[in-house]
Each structure stands twice: as structure tokens, then as C-alpha cells.
Amino acid sequence: MDYLVLLLCLHLLWGLIQALSFVGTRVQRTPSNLPPGRRPLPLIGNLLELGKLPHKSLARLARTYGPIMKLQLGFVTTVVISSPALAKEILRTHDAIFVSRTIPDTITAHNHDQLGLPWLPISPLFRKLRKMYNSHLLSNTKLDSNQQLRSMKVEELVCYVRRCAHSGDAIDIGEAAFRTSLNSLSNTVFSLDMTCPSNSAKELKELVWQIMAEVGKPNLADYFPVLKKTDPQGLKRRTELCFGEMFDIFDVLIKKRWQLRMQSGSVTSNDVLDALLDVVEEKSEDMDISLVKHLLLDFFVAGTETTSSTLEWAMAELLCNSEKLSRAQTELHEVIGKGNRMEEVDIPRLPYLQAIVKETFRLHPPFPLLLPRKSEADTQVGGFTIPKGAQVLINAWAIGRDPSIWVNPNEFVPERFLGSDIDLRGSNFELVPFGGGRRSCPGLPLATRMLHLKLGSLINAFNWRLEDGVTPETMNMEDKFGVSVQRAQPLKVVALPA
Ligand code: HEM
Known part of the structure; x- marks a missing residue:
């Protein structure tokens, strides 16, 4: 089906280009000294080179063309960066030049772009x-003040796993973690659960999945702007519907909260929604x-x-590396006490748990191309010119597995971060x-608070094994590409009382 759509689109494009040649096309100025890259095919350029897992295909190409390379993706000139030194040039040295983004067509639904x-480009609205x-939503002070909300949700996850441990049922850990993420977030934002049917949460969960799926699919309209009007794959139309349904859910919750706030003597929830409505009410930020x-x-x-x-991913790696799991459990038992409840304040006292999280991000960054x-503007990076208007992708996945930076780069070795001052903050x-x-x-x-708390709580409270019939050797560790990269096959695990 996709192939047919592609052919139809190319046909349309070819017609358009021929029409333009009658009217006279604008000749684009191409700067010299562009980064190297494989010669593009007519019209589609290097699109077919991306394959199903673009971060891996691009890492392979970078081995031939180097840490800065150029691809032509349909009409979009793209430069791919695959080394820390050049990533620094983009993210820090020339921050002002590479600060805006190319916009996927689906994101223009409901003017979300x-x-x-x-x-947003850098603008007063962006700064606001x-x-x-x-300062209002995710500062450490704010997060400290509502950590109890997330702690309760993680405790519920532990109770769910305990029930499964008693019945011996295998757990789809990604699904359970997604539910907890959604509820931790919805409690941080609205002080309520969004995965229980009475709160339209089922809808929200499905909507989030659907948005991720639609926005994550490769969209021809992104590479051939002439297709934006027709939206041949229907991705923008479907995203428009999902955004609309999501806004309807928010409308109901916001309306209820306004009413509550208007009742005299009502106590504010200290959640993100209250913080946002305070700002709207103050009118100081024009929100x-x-x-x-x-x-x-x-x-x-x-x-x-x-x-x-x-x-x-962290659980999958730990289950393939049982000695790392034991080491993490020993640390947790010593610091928190076996089976005791972990809290966010405990995180700084758990260096091995922190190292596990870093190592998981190194091997499995959720946005491998950020x-x-x-x-x-035309800009010199690594001795080449990145032309004005080019899309720039940083292959964090390739950098995380570069053998010139990391010893045994494909192995899960949290110890490499012990005593190291490498952090996750982008420096x-x-x-x-x-x-x-x-x-x-x-x-x-x-x-990072949610992740450490969930992972630490799960491995402190239980012992873990893979479901029957699966061994570390036969386990599928492949990933699949979308808005973010997930495991190709959901991880099923069995919890045993610790
Ligand atoms: C494991 C979790 C997460 C990862 C790995 C992640 C990763 C990223 C990355 C790579 C970017 C682009 C950065 C860049 O261009 O330099 C980004 C941007 C963003 N993230 Fe996250 N993110 C995560 C969780 C979250 C959470 C929990 C929120 C909010 C509740 C969030 C909100 C945002 C927003 C609003 C932006 C856009 C910032 C801007 O363009 O100025 N992310 N994230």
C-alpha cells in the first residue's frame, strides 16, 4: 500500500516538476564544500537508504562517509552528525544557528506548530x-512539592506486580510501566488517574498511543512539500482528530477545576494545572x-x-545480565532496606542505580536522532558547510555505540559510569x-525522577526472571522506530517475591 502511495506521489511530483519547467524554476544557490554523502537518486534522493531503522542505517553510512554527512531526503537536504565533537558544535557552539526545528506536517494539526x-522558533512565546x-512546572522545588503524587502511583505498580508474583502470571512490563507513567504524569498535572475508565483515561492512553503512531510514521508530505495539501497517507487528518479528542478531555478537566477554584474556601491541589491556571488568572504572562x-x-x-x-529496556538489559541485577539489588537492600519503599529523595544515595539508568540511555536513547x-544560515561545521535551511539530525544512538568513545560499546556495563562525571544534562x-x-x-x-523511582522500586521489591521458554541468549533485543524507539517485542517477565 505504502509502495503504491509512493509511486502515485512520485508521479504527481514528476508532473509538477515538468509543469514548473515551463514556467521557469528558481535556481537554488548551493554552497560549495557540502558534507560528503552517497549520491542521491533523482527525486527521491537517499530516502530508500533510511530503511526501517533509520538510526542504524545512518550509523552504518557514517562509517563510510564520516561523522558529518549529507543526505537528500526527497526535497529536504539533511545533515547527519555522529560524533560528540560535532554534536557540541551544533548544540553549543552554534546554538543560535541550529536552535529552530524542521516541522513534521502532522504537527501542524490544530496549529500545534x-x-x-x-x-516554536525562538520568540517571546517560546521564552514564555x-x-x-x-520555573512553574518542572523546577526541582515544584517537583519536590508533588513527589508524593508520583510515589503513590509507583506503590500501586508494586502492588500490581505483587499480585502477579503470587499468581505466577507473566507481566508485560512496558505496558505496566506506561500505565504508571501516564498516571504519575496525570497525578502531577491533574491530581487524578487517567487510566481508569471513569476518568476517560482509557481514551487518553489510547490517544497518546495513536498520536505517537501517526506522528512517528514516515510521511511523504515531509519530504515532498507539494503533497502537504493532499496528505496522501491521511496522517495529518488522523492526528487532527486525535489532538481534537485530547483537547476535549482537557476542556472538561479545566472546566471542573475552574469551578472548584471558584468555590469559596476550596484548597488548591498544588499540581501543574493549578500552577497553569494561576498564571492564566494573574494575566502577567499573557497565558x-x-x-x-x-x-x-x-x-x-x-x-x-x-x-x-x-x-x-533497563529491565530487559538487567534480565540479560543477572550479575548487574544482583549488584543493583544489593545496593538497594543496603541503602533502603530489602522490600522497603523507595522515595525520590533516595536517588542520590544510589550510584549504581543511576549508572544503570545512564547505561540504558547510552544504548537505547528513546529519540535516537533527537x-x-x-x-x-550557511555554517561551517567540521570543515564542511551546512547550508541554510538544512535539517540537522544528531545520531545519539550512533554516538552511544561508537567504539572510539566506549570500551565494548554494545555491552551493558553500568560500571563505566561509576566515578565518572558524565551526566545526562547535555554538557x-x-x-x-x-x-x-x-x-x-x-x-x-x-x-529521571520517575525512571529511577520505578526501576529502583521494582528491583528492590522483587526477584525477576524471564518468562518460560525465553533465555538471555534467545531474547529478542531488536527495536522498532517510531516517534520514539521501542522494543520490537514487548518484554514479558515473571516477578518472584524478594
Ligand atoms: C526519557 C524521557 C525523555 C527523553 C529521553 C526526552 C528527550 C527529549 C529530546 C531529545 C528532546 C529534544 C532536545 C533537543 O533538541 O536538543 C526533547 C524535547 C522536549 N521534551 Fe523531552 N524527553 C523525555 C521526557 C520528557 C518529559 C517527561 C517531558 C515533559 C513532561 C518532556 C518535554 C519535552 C519538551 C516540551 C521538549 C521540547 C523543548 C524545546 O523544543 O525547547 N520530555 N526531549
């Missing part, structure tokens, strides 16, 4: 929203309800799947799962 933080994230809804959309789409798939950046360019510079992920403090 003009109201959602990840896609970043400030909102950093309106439409902006609040777009911000909430980003919160749920960016914050759920990323953390749950990382937890699933989010795309765009060049605002060490060999490990950049959250990006870097002005556009780095503002969700990092929340994501």
Missing part, C-alpha cells in the same frame, strides 16, 4: 513557555487556555512513552539522550 513549545516549564491545552498535549505525548520504554534541528556530548543547549528537554528532571 505555532503553539506547542517543541516546534520555556520559563513556564522551568490563555488554548496555550494551556497545547502545553498539556506536549506533556502527555513527550512524557509517557519515553520513560516507560526506557524502563522496559528532535530535528534546522540551520538558519557531555558523548551522552545526549535529552539533547542539549537552549532546546534541551525541559522534562529531564521529571523523567
